[in-house]
Amino acid sequence: MTAPRTLYEKIVDSHNVLTLSGEGRDATILLYIDRTVLNEYTSPQAFSGLREHGRKAWRPQAALGVVDHVNSTAPLRTNHVDDADAQKQIDYFATNGKDFNIEMFDVLDARQGIEHVVLPELGLVQPGMVIAAGDSHTTTYGAFGSIGFGIGTSDIEHLLATQTLPYRPLKNMRASVRGQTPAGVTAKDIIMHLIRTIGADGAAGHALELDGDAIQALDVEGRMTICNMAVECGARVALMAPDAKVYVYVSGRPRSPSPELLERAKASWAELYSDPDAHFDREVVIDAADIAPTVTWGTSPDQAASIDQATPYPHEMPQAKQADATRALSYMGLASGLPLADVKIDHAFIGSCTNGRISDLRDAARVLKGRQIADGVRAIVSPGSSSVRRQAEAEGLDRIFKDAGFEWRQSGCSMCLAMNDDVLSAGERCASSTNRNFEGRQGSGGRTHLMSPAMVAAAAVMGRLTDVRKLPALEI
Amino acid sequence: MECFTCVAGLGAALPGANIDTDVIMPKAFLKGIDRSGLARGLFHDLRFDEQGEFRTEFVLNRPDAQGVRFLVVGPNFGCGSSREHAVWGMLQYGVRAVIGTSFAGIFADNAANNGLLLVTLPSEELLMLMEYVGNEPAELTVDLEQRQIRGNGLKTAFEIDAARRRALVLGLDRIGETLSHANAIRTWEAERLQSNPWLTAGEVA
Numbered sequence: 001m002t003a004p005r006t007l008y009e010k011i012v013d014s015h016n017v018l019t020l021s022g023e024g025r026d027a028t029i030l031l032y033i034d035r036t037v038l039n040e041y042t043s044p045q046a047f048s049g050l051r052e053h054g055r056k057a058w059r060p061q062a063a064l065g066v067v068d069h070v071n072s073t074a075p076l077r078t079n080h081v082d083d084a085d086a087q088k089q090i091d092y093f094a095t096n097g098k099d100f101n102i103e104m105f106d107v108l109d110a111r112q113g114i115e116h117v118v119l120p121e122l123g124l125v126q127p128g129m130v131i132a133a134g135d136s137h138t139t140t141y142g143a144f145g146s147i148g149f150g151i152g153t154s155d156i157e158h159l160l161a162t163q164t165l166p167y168r169p170l171k172n173m174r175a176s177v178r179g180q181t182p183a184g185v186t187a188k189d190i191i192m193h194l195i196r197t198i199g200a201d202g203a204a205g206h207a208l209e210l211d212g213d214a215i216q217a218l219d220v221e222g223r224m225t226i227c228n229m230a231v232e233c234g235a236r237v238a239l240m241a242p243d244a245k246v247y248v249y250v251s252g253r254p255r256s257p258s259p260e261l262l263e264r265a266k267a268s269w270a271e272l273y274s275d276p277d278a279h280f281d282r283e284v285v286i287d288a289a290d291i292a293p294t295v296t297w298g299t300s301p302d303q304a305a306s307i308d309q310a311t312p313y314p315h316e317m318p319q320a321k322q323a324d325a326t327r328a329l330s331y332m333g334l335a336s337g338l339p340l341a342d343v344k345i346d347h348a349f350i351g352s353c354t355n356g357r358i359s360d361l362r363d364a365a366r367v368l369k370g371r372q373i374a375d376g377v378r379a380i381v382s383p384g385s386s387s388v389r390r391q392a393e394a395e396g397l398d399r400i401f402k403d404a405g406f407e408w409r410q411s412g413c414s415m416c417l418a419m420n421d422d423v424l425s426a427g428e429r430c431a432s433s434t435n436r437n438f439e440g441r442q443g444s445g446g447r448t449h450l451m452s453p454a455m456v457a458a459a460a461v462m463g464r465l466t467d468v469r470k471l472p473a474l475e476i
Numbered sequence: 477m478e479c480f481t482c483v484a485g486l487g488a489a490l491p492g493a494n495i496d497t498d499v500i501m502p503k504a505f506l507k508g509i510d511r512s513g514l515a516r517g518l519f520h521d522l523r524f525d526e527q528g529e530f531r532t533e534f535v536l537n538r539p540d541a542q543g544v545r546f547l548v549v550g551p552n553f554g555c556g557s558s559r560e561h562a563v564w565g566m567l568q569y570g571v572r573a574v575i576g577t578s579f580a581g582i583f584a585d586n587a588a589n590n591g592l593l594l595v596t597l598p599s600e601e602l603l604m605l606m607e608y609v610g611n612e613p614a615e616l617t618v619d620l621e622q623r624q625i626r627g628n629g630l631k632t633a634f635e636i637d638a639a640r641r642r643a644l645v646l647g648l649d650r651i652g653e654t655l656s657h658a659n660a661i662r663t664w665e666a667e668r669l670q671s672n673p674w675l676t677a678g679e680v681a
């Protein structure tokens with residue numbers, strides 16, 4: 001009988017090609033990577049490296065490229081961007097796809113979208129896989145019970161050339177979210193609450209498995225939101241044991257396995273859970289009943305509070321956090337003791353790989369239906385993919401957004417990192433459904449408050465941060 | 477990549493926690509298709525004001541901090557985006573090692589792949605070092621052979637993963653090393669894909 005293993009350990013074991021050095025928990029192994037997704041800004045130097053050494057892509061069909069970071073989200077799509085450097089990245093990306101035989105979606109492709117939205121919606125993410133990609137939010141795929149982790153450009157080159165990566169397995173951590181989440185609390189609030197509780201490095205060096213009835217109750221899209229943002233508490237990998245909801249999600253999509261293959265796959269997927277006695281190096285338990293709609297007040301995702309709280313007084317915080325909190329409040333232009341619900345906004349943004357899926361747009365539309373955004377607020381919605389956009393239009397959500405005063409954009413990363421022309425000016429304040437509130441993230445000097453899509457919608461309507469539970473949702 | 481054995485030079489302190497890669501290398505510098513021109517981008521919004529003038533209060537802009545080789549940093553340094561540009565920029569600026577209590581995973585891998593040494597120290601020792609370089613940048617020697625950081629009246633030992641140390645000292649071609657196992661990878665892969673045929677469903681050959 002083998003020793004009890006965590007879900008993470010089981011997947012790592014099933015991808016261990018050979019041991020490179022060391023042994024047991026200290027071994028460095030050669031880890032097989034089933035799949036990768038490439039974007040235009042972290043991959044160019046990897047392809048140049050392959051060229052310099054005369055190397056080919058090991059298994060080009062295991063890679064997919066998507067333009068998502070630098071493209072415009074203007075309603076009328078063209079393959080052209082005004083920024084010459086960004087255009088160069090887009091062109092080089094296309095060339096690399098051709099030269100290395102890798103499938104690429106440009107912005108005119110009907111399947112274009114943010115990489116972490118596109119891969120799952122095509123059916124290319126399956127339980128038990130290992131997926132590494134040149135983007136930190138590759139953790140998203142944990143929602144399927146697959147290992148996803150972000151890598152830099154040198155490792156993209158390594159992966160393309162060898163289909164493997166030298167790998168030091170992580171430690172194991174488990175966060176159990178128990179009980180029922182209160183009404184009006186979403187997956188985004190669960191993960192923001194966890195990050196706030198354990199800190200921006202709370203899961204550093206660990207693979208973070210999430211379980212508990214509050215997680216099981218979520219649909220697969222909500223689980224993706226949580227795994228996506230788990231990297232903001234330092235988790236290199238996030239994982240959830242796959243269940244029947246996941247099996248349904250991965251079937252019947254454009255690239256899903258055939259029904260016969262799926263039946264065979266399910267027998268192997270059924271093993272994907274942590275054994276009852278598996279060892280976790282760290283465990284935290286969260287009571288779902290404690291979670292409220294959460295917003296950030298600072299410049300790190302763990303600088304967050306419930307919407308009914310006020311900005312902190314740094315001198316009341318633990319010593320080690322005081323200087324950072326003072327700096328963050330000053331950057332954010334916020335006094336201490338200010339009720340968060342009094343913070344006025346200039347911008348509202350709904351989108352990103354965290355919250356740009358159809359369920360996110362439905363959540364926001366439910367709040368916006370029959371309402372108008374406040375005067376002086378500029379509000380943008382950029383669906384996570386072109387497919388999500390079409391689906392939303394089929395459901396009439398685009399009308400609700402437009403009637404409320406939102407701009408209905410094309411898909412891309414857009415204001416999540418503002419590498420395209422969707423940028424905050426210095427001092428502008430944005431309610432945002434994205435994942436990072438770092439200094440300058442949405443534009444140099446811009447101020448970001450992270451929250452759920454429904455909370456962004458509520459903030460847009462009221463012109464200030466708002467508890468969505470005070471704006472009763474209307475049926476759509 | 478430049479090999480690292482023993483480097484001496486100025487160390488400076490950046491004590492904040494969670495200094496992220498957006499701050500280390502803002503997005504305006506991510507639009508290249510090569511690795512060049514990133515020294516200017518390093519900590520750009522902290523180093524330069526809106527007019528492009530030096531912010532004199534920022535530590536790296538101090539007259540006595542010119543030619544800094546080492547940064548002593550707060551916890552969770554390098555969190556956030558996977559952009560390797562952050563590491564490239566540090567090396568281009570002249571930083572050879574970063575010393576802290578913890579580093580974000582992707583940043584640490586990127587550093588290892590480029591010969592930027594990350595030294596992880598326990599909090600008390602880091603605090604001592606932070607005090608040593610805190611008021612004004614000071615000379616340090618980082619010795620990877622001896623696994624020691626030395627300064628005037630200061631000596632701290634550190635540990636480093638053997639594989640990482642070897643790669644730093646020898647400057648290995650990691651891809652070339654892995655490709656020496658190409659046959660093993662092929663065999664392993666063929667077996668896996670054959671016994672799990674659903675894995676390749678949907679792939680466009």
Ligand code: SF4
Pocket residue numbers: 068069114115116135137352353354412413416417435
């Ligand atoms: S939406 Fe934001 S976090 Fe996601 S891939 Fe794009 S830039 Fe990165």
